[in-house]
Amino acid sequence: MTRLAGSEGPRPTVSPAAPVVEPAKGGRRHLLSVAELGAEGIAEILEVSDAFVEVGRRSIPKVPSLRGRTVVTLFAEQSTRTRLSFETAAKRLSADVLSFSLDTSSVKKGESLRDTVETVAAMGVDAFVVRHTSAGAPAAVARWVDASVVNAGDGWHEHPTQALLDCYTIRQVLAERAGRPSQGAGVGCFVGLRVAIVGDVRRSRVARSLVLAMGSLGAEVILVAPGSLLPPSLEGWPVTEVSYDLDAVLPHVDVCYLLRLQSERGAGAFLPSVREYSTWYGLTARRAGLLGDGALVMHPGPMNRGVEIADDVAALPQSLVLRQVSNGVAVRMAVLFMLLGQAPVPGTGVSA
Numbered sequence: 001m002t003r004l005a006g007s008e009g010p011r012p013t014v015s016p017a018a019p020v021v022e023p024a025k026g027g028r029r030h031l032l033s034v035a036e037l038g039a040e041g042i043a044e045i046l047e048v049s050d051a052f053v054e055v056g057r058r059s060i061p062k063v064p065s066l067r068g069r070t071v072v073t074l075f076a077e078q079s080t081r082t083r084l085s086f087e088t089a090a091k092r093l094s095a096d097v098l099s100f101s102l103d104t105s106s107v108k109k110g111e112s113l114r115d116t117v118e119t120v121a122a123m124g125v126d127a128f129v130v131r132h133t134s135a136g137a138p139a140a141v142a143r144w145v146d147a148s149v150v151n152a153g154d155g156w157h158e159h160p161t162q163a164l165l166d167c168y169t170i171r172q173v174l175a176e177r178a179g180r181p182s183q184g185a186g187v188g189c190f191v192g193l194r195v196a197i198v199g200d201v202r203r204s205r206v207a208r209s210l211v212l213a214m215g216s217l218g219a220e221v222i223l224v225a226p227g228s229l230l231p232p233s234l235e236g237w238p239v240t241e242v243s244y245d246l247d248a249v250l251p252h253v254d255v256c257y258l259l260r261l262q263s264e265r266g267a268g269a270f271l272p273s274v275r276e277y278s279t280w281y282g283l284t285a286r287r288a289g290l291l292g293d294g295a296l297v298m299h300p301g302p303m304n305r306g307v308e309i310a311d312d313v314a315a316l317p318q319s320l321v322l323r324q325v326s327n328g329v330a331v332r333m334a335v336l337f338m339l340l341g342q343a344p345v346p347g348t349g350v351s352a
């Protein structure tokens, strides 16, 4: 494994909120941003994920690759999918898992994040999986500790493993449709793929990571949103097109990726009303009917049903929402394994 950032890793170059990545302690490798992966790095992670999808189908979906390693999930913001998915991934790799919430920690008594992280690290930790409301928090943790760090979503900045599991899911479905196994499929399927990313792009770390991933892989990205939900500048965003008209875009895309309207990050203040947003940008059954044959519908979750996606659309066969979640476990196993693994994965031919 060569592409996850280590002490020589490149700095994120895209986001105004991008943290400066200083040399990591002890030459540890991290996954802080999709920007640091490039097409080759993404392809490598997707290939290793194939092996872990296969492991997940076994009667005992567990391998000993990270036995003796300790992974901490340090979450300072709510999560269902990402947290449980990382914890499941680490357990399936036989790592010991410590689940840590800042809300119930001594941070509430005034301890700083740095003191808290250094205290947990002193117990002997190999990897921190960090979610935080502040952009750059995982990069800061990476500077403080001698352990690998995975960004599990930081503020408006990035959510790299969400983008990776989204890429994996698209590649898997396209391979299935072509009657091929996804193993060895490479990433050629993304070249020229037309992906609409719809909704609250401005506040979305998911959008930022997905745009970077799709740009690296040669897809065409169309951002669809009202102006108030777009970033003030798209400099450095590899997008093909920006549109305010979802109905006009839908017939021409291969993937319609819906973003959650992020009320907790103030999205409501940028809209006349949620109802009006839903009227113009919600994927209703009528709008889903405008999609071409075979177009995929995706959403990172949690969904605001009836706002960005209608109930009946979420239930359509081409809606991949739960498949995205399932694949997330395998993709996160791949990431943890590539950062920490030493022993090959039995029965897969995969080694770190």
Ligand code: CP
Pocket (backbone or CB within 6 Å): 078, 079, 080, 081, 082, 083, 153, 159, 162, 300, 301, 302
């Ligand atoms: N998609 C995602 O990050 O979901 P959670 O906030 O539930 O982890």
